[in-house]
Amino acid sequence: MAQQKESSLFNMLTTLVVITLISGFALAYVNQLTIKPIQQAQLSKKKDALVEVLPEFDNNPVDTRYAVFVKALGDSVEVYKAYQSGELVGTAVNAFSPDGYSGDVRIMVGFLPDGTIHAISVLEQTETPGLGTKMTEAEFIDQFADKNPKDFKMQVVKDGGQVDAITAATISSRAFCDALQMAYAVCVDSCDANTGATSTDEKTH
Amino acid sequence: MNQLQNFTKGFLKENPVFVLLLGMCPVLGVTSSAINGLGMGLATTFVLVMSNTVVSLVKKQIPSKVRIPSFIVIIASFVTIVEMVMEGFLPELYNQLGLFIPLIVVNCLILGRAEAFASKNNFISSVIDGLGMGLGFTFALTLLGTVREMLGSGTIFNVSFVPENAQTFLLFVMPPGAFIALGFLIAFINRLKHKRA
Amino acid sequence: MDYIFIVISAILVNNIVLAQFLGICPFLGVSHKVSTAVGMTGAVLFVMVIATMITYLLHQYVLVPYNLLFMRTIMFILVIASLVQMVEIILKKVSPPLYEALGVFLPLITTNCAVLGVAMLAVGMEDASLLKAVIFAIAHAIGFGLALVLFSGLREHLNLMSVPKGMKGVPIALVTAGLLSMAFMGFAGMV
Numbered sequence: 001m002a003q004q005k006e007s008s009l010f011n012m013l014t015t016l017v018v019i020t021l022i023s024g025f026a027l028a029y030v031n032q033l034t035i036k037p038i039q040q041a042q043l044s045k046k047k048d049a050l051v052e053v054l055p056e057f058d059n060n061p062v063d064t065r066y067a068v069f070v071k072a073l074g075d076s077v078e079v080y081k082a083y084q085s086g087e088l089v090g091t092a093v094n095a096f097s098p099d100g101y102s103g104d105v106r107i108m109v110g111f112l113p114d115g116t117i118h119a120i121s122v123l124e125q126t127e128t129p130g131l132g133t134k135m136t137e138a139e140f141i142d143q144f145a146d147k148n149p150k151d152f153k154m155q156v157v158k159d160g161g162q163v164d165a166i167t168a169a170t171i172s173s174r175a176f177c178d179a180l181q182m183a184y185a186v187c188v189d190s191c192d193a194n195t196g197a198t199s200t201d202e203k204t205h
Numbered sequence: 206m207n208q209l210q211n212f213t214k215g216f217l218k219e220n221p222v223f224v225l226l227l228g229m230c231p232v233l234g235v236t237s238s239a240i241n242g243l244g245m246g247l248a249t250t251f252v253l254v255m256s257n258t259v260v261s262l263v264k265k266q267i268p269s270k271v272r273i274p275s276f277i278v279i280i281a282s283f284v285t286i287v288e289m290v291m292e293g294f295l296p297e298l299y300n301q302l303g304l305f306i307p308l309i310v311v312n313c314l315i316l317g318r319a320e321a322f323a324s325k326n327n328f329i330s331s332v333i334d335g336l337g338m339g340l341g342f343t344f345a346l347t348l349l350g351t352v353r354e355m356l357g358s359g360t361i362f363n364v365s366f367v368p369e370n371a372q373t374f375l376l377f378v379m380p381p382g383a384f385i386a387l388g389f390l391i392a393f394i395n396r397l398k399h400k401r402a
Numbered sequence: 403m404d405y406i407f408i409v410i411s412a413i414l415v416n417n418i419v420l421a422q423f424l425g426i427c428p429f430l431g432v433s434h435k436v437s438t439a440v441g442m443t444g445a446v447l448f449v450m451v452i453a454t455m456i457t458y459l460l461h462q463y464v465l466v467p468y469n470l471l472f473m474r475t476i477m478f479i480l481v482i483a484s485l486v487q488m489v490e491i492i493l494k495k496v497s498p499p500l501y502e503a504l505g506v507f508l509p510l511i512t513t514n515c516a517v518l519g520v521a522m523l524a525v526g527m528e529d530a531s532l533l534k535a536v537i538f539a540i541a542h543a544i545g546f547g548l549a550l551v552l553f554s555g556l557r558e559h560l561n562l563m564s565v566p567k568g569m570k571g572v573p574i575a576l577v578t579a580g581l582l583s584m585a586f587m588g589f590a591g592m593v
Contacts (some may be wrong), residue, residue: 007270015267019275023282024473030286031472037293045296102416103588128590131375226572229430230515234423277483282477289472304519308474311515313427380421381584388576390569399568 009147022042026045038119044122046108050080052085053110053119054090057082068186075099078184079190088113091190092121095183105135109177109183116148120180125172132172140166149184212333215341220273221314223394228314229261231305232346235385239362244298244303245284246343248291252283253315258337275346276319279312284309303384353377353386403537405537411543415590419549420583425516429550429576432507439554443547445507447540449489450517454484454539457521458532478521483512516546553582 043062050061061080069076078094090113096106097138106124124138134140144152144162153175155161156170165173221227231249234244259279267275289305291299299306309315316340323331354360356377359367367373376382418424425446432442457478467470468497490508493501502529520542555577565574 009269011268012271014275016278020280020476024279027282027285027472027476030289034289034293038289039297041293041296044450048229128375128379226430227427229426230423233426274480274483277479278476281479285472285475288475304522307522308424308515308519311513311518312473313479313513316513376584379587380423381587383423383574384580384583388569388573388580391576392573393434395573396568 004182035054041043045199049108049121050082050092050110051125052121053108054080054082055084055110055112056094057084057089059083068190070186071172073182075146077186079186090118091187093183093186095179096124097175097178097182098146099170099171100114100125101132101169105172105175105179107178107179107183109187111184111187113187115184116146117180118146118185120144122176127169127172131169132166134166134169135172135176140164140176144180149181154181154184208330208333211330212337215334215339216344217341217394219338219341220345220394221338221342222349222389224398225314227317228312229340230308231312232349233380233387235305236346236350236353236383237357237378238354238360239303239304239347239350241298242348243343243348244295244301244345246339248287248302248306249309249312249315250339250343251287253339253342254335255283256280256315256319256333257331258328259330260319261326262329264324266268268370273316273320274323276316276324278314280319281310286387314338319386338355342359348388349383349387352390353368353382357382403503405534407529408534409537409541412538412547413548414586417549417586418520419541419546420579420586422519425546428510428514428516429553429579430572431511433557433575435552436551436558439478439550440547441503442507442510443543445504445511446514446516446546447543448504449486449508449511450484450543450546451519451536451539452489453485453517454521454524455532456481456485456532458524458535467480471481474522478518480555481522482517486512505546508569516542549582553579556582566589577590 021186041147054061061082062200064079064081067076067078069070073096077096079093080094081088082090082092090110092108094106094108096104098104100132104124105127108121108123109117112117120141125131125133125135127135130131144154147180151185155163156165156168156173156177160164161175161177163173163177216222219225222229222232227251231245234327256276256279262275286309287309288299291302291306318335319373322334324332351361354362355366356374357376359365359371359373374382377386412418416422419429428442428446428571432438460481461474461476465474465477486508490501493504493508496575520539524530524538527534557575560574560578569577
């Protein structure tokens with residue numbers, strides 16, 4: 001059996017350097033291996049949400065995404081367009097509200113071209129388990145399906161709107177409605193602009 | 206001590222959570238459901254077995270004064286590997302566990318085993334020790350997760366066993382429930398141990 | 403305004419121990435007496451602020467520009483471990499009374515996941531800046547101290563009570579911590 005190495009300065013330094021080098025290279029290698037799957041996992045989450053909230057489409061909405069800056073939030077939200085054989089069938093907006101019970105509420109909303117809500121998917125929330133988290137459940141979310149925000153007031157009943165809040169989680173419900181309203185505002189802007197957007201875009205470039 | 210005892214000691218007699226009270230942060234932090242507890246437990250087990258293996262193999266080459274920093278680097282490397290693999294292949298679980306994955310590094314259980322066991326024992330005993338301790342840790346996390354999920358959400362491994370709309374003890378999936386559930390579990394295990402003794 | 407939010411959120415709403423479960427080991431380990439709890443708080447405050455500062459700078463000016471994010475965990479823990487050693491040596495030389503007060507707690511801090519946790523949370527903050535990171539660290543350390551001191555006060559009293567045999571020691575302490583955490587839940591929704 002070899003003797004335990006003595007703790008001279010040289011020995012200590014070389015040991016630490018060698019160990020750190022080996023682990024650095026090992027990690028760089030694993031990093032290379034996992035970088036693709038990580039990106040794919042992040043993309044597929046978005047894609048899944050898009051498939052969920054948009055009607056059938058045949059393009060890749062992720063390629064059409066662009067950001068819209070929202071002044072009220074000081075941040076931008078992403079907009080995706082879905083086409084079926086060249087025709088616009090829906091717009092998805094990735095919106096959020098910072099006013100959840102504990103942190104951001106981030107949702108993906110799919111609108112039909114006339115502004116009707118097709119479906120909603122909650123991407124991220126850290127609300128109270130069992131209370132605020134009910135916003136991810138069909139019972140709450142389905143009340144928005146096929147509603148047009150033009151004649152559906154997207155505020156909780158308590159605030160004079162038409163949304164049935166989650167029992168004992170008004171703040172979470174409010175944040176959800178805020179995010180939804182923002183998504184709608186962005187969608188209306190982009191839909192109006194969109195009718196002529198592609199042509200004007202081409203001209204300006 | 207034979208290898209079988211070496212393996213099984215982690216489950217009850219020297220259970221890292223219930224008896225030694227090591228690595229309590231993830232124990233309380235991620236056990237709001239059984240599946241999270243299981244995932245965290247297995248990730249920790251992997252790191253523990255790998256670090257025990259490496260430490261027992263290189264222990265002769267490491268001067269004793271830089272022992273601890275060397276162990277920390279070895280542990281941190283395996284933790285980062287787990288983190289990257291999880292992010293790529295189990296993104297759901299990765300998001301649920303969040304910050305607690307990199308924090309496996311400072312889980313006193315792992316450094317404790319490297320220092321107290323792997324740096325003094327041979328390769329095979331160290332692997333078995335890591336496996337036993339890791340699975341004991343996993344067992345504790347899964348048990349606590351199951352109890353909290355049962356009381357708090359009325360489900361076990363996401364399978365519901367209560368009628369729809371039933372009221373459950375929401376408290377147990379929230380932070381205070383973690384402390385309280387663990388307190389009663391430890392009391393229960395103490396009682397079991399006294400009976401057997 | 404931002405800073406006030408950070409402070410209130412860190413101390414009361416998302417208390418690092420009672421809501422985020424970081425630093426549970428010292429929370430259970432050195433909470434038998436109020437005086438030791440105060441000493442531990444001092445040591446954590448000291449190390450946490452310096453560690454967050456250094457790791458923040460390292461992250462911003464070394465790891466991100468050179469695309470070395472995969473080394474983050476190793477870098478951070480090494481910084482913290484060596485920092486603890488250095489603080490110990492410097493304190494011993496420069497301020498013996500302070501060393502006397504904090505010395506025994508310093509080695510315990512390396513494996514205090516609150517320090518590493520806060521350093522990692524600080525670099526993950528939205529539009530972070532060095533000042534923000536430092537305030538973040540101070541606020542979290544105070545939150546840690548608040549929880550620790552309150553809890554040790556409760557435990558001092560708990561020692562004088564008659565507790566059912568099976569619940570003695572750790573179990574009753576955990577249940578007490580649960581009640582304390584429940585009290586802090588009342589602050590949720592404030593920010």
